[in-house]
Amino acid sequence: MAEAILAGGCFWCTEAVFRNLAGVSAVESGYIGGTIANPTYKQVCSGSTGHAEAIRVIFDPALIGYGDLLDVHFATHDPTQLNRQGNDVGTQYRSALFPLDDAQHAEAEAGIARAQADRAAPVVTTIEGPATWYPAEDYHQEYWQGEGQRNPYCLAVIPPKLQKLRKGFADRLKA
Numbered sequence: 259m260a261e262a263i264l265a266g267g268c269f270w271c272t273e274a275v276f277r278n279l280a281g282v283s284a285v286e287s288g289y290i291g292g293t294i295a296n297p298t299y300k301q302v303c304s305g306s307t308g309h310a311e312a313i314r315v316i317f318d319p320a321l322i323g324y325g326d327l328l329d330v331h332f333a334t335h336d337p338t339q340l341n342r343q344g345n346d347v348g349t350q351y352r353s354a355l356f357p358l359d360d361a362q363h364a365e366a367e368a369g370i371a372r373a374q375a376d377r378a379a380p381v382v383t384t385i386e387g388p389a390t391w392y393p394a395e396d397y398h399q400e401y402w403q404g405e406g407q408r409n410p411y412c413l414a415v416i417p418p419k420l421q422k423l424r425k426g427f428a429d430r431l432k433a
Contacts, residue, residue, distance in 0.1 A: 259283065260319045262327050263290060263356035263391060265310035266335035267343025270409075272313045274402035274416045275334045275423050280432045281321030286314045287394040287401070290356055291386050299395055305348040312356065314391055322430065324362055328355070328369030333426050334419045337370075338379035344415065353383040 266272050269287035276285045289302050292309030302309045315327060335343055337353045355370075357363040366385045374381045397405075406412035424431065 259316055260324065261358055262315045262317065262324055262362070263312055263358065263387075264315065264327070264331050265290070265312035265352060265354040265356070266331055266337070267311070267351045267353075268346055268411075268415065269311040269313055269394065269398065270401040270406055270412055271343075271415050271419055272331075272335065273400070274406065274412075275330065275419050276313060276315050276327070277400075277402075278420070278423060278432055279317075279322060279327075279330065279427070279430055281318045281430075282315055282432075283318065284316040286316075287398045288312060288314060289392045289394060291354065291389045295390070296392055299398065302350050303348075305350055307350075309350060309392070310352050310354050311350050311394075312354070312391075314393075325365050325369060326430065328365065329372065330423065330427055330430070331355075332369065332373035332376075332381075332383075334422050337373055337381045337383040338377060340382045353381075355383060355385050356387040356389055357385060358387075 273285045289309040290312045292307040297307045341349045341352050355366040357366045
């Protein structure tokens with residue numbers, strides 16, 4: 259098994275996408291890239307800690323590669339928005355990749371190049387790290403499967419992301 263850490267706006271929304279991919283065994287919401295240890299959701303939301311809301315994806319590289327995860331990531335969020343995704347504004351919602359080794363770093367650069375080739379606006383996704391991963395509080399985990407399906411924000415944002423996933427990556431979905 260391998261890990262990937264990706265940031266692309268609200269972690270509830272990115273977690274919901276990646277849970278549907280074949281080869282992904284777990285997705286954890288959390289915080290990375292900031293200046294304080296063990297931040298809380300309230301601290302991160304203030305924008306003062308430097309952390310990004312992110313997901314940690316556990317995947318089987320024999321079934322889905324890191325590059326494939328990046329392609330899904332770039333297709334299901336807007337990597338051209340600096341420090342925001344839609345109405346979520348602040349550095350905590352930045353588009354960022356946190357490669358865990360040199361191979362992932364090289365693939366991150368290639369993934370950004372592929373994403374840029376698909377759009378006219380500049381891709382502003384950053385490559386950051388190394389950085390310490392902090393899991394989000396329990397109530398954020400698997401949010402879409404529970405509370406999220408009753409949350410108006412999630413109902414507005416997540417279904418279009420899932421539609422993009424189904425349209426562009428049908429061959430990568432869990433059965």
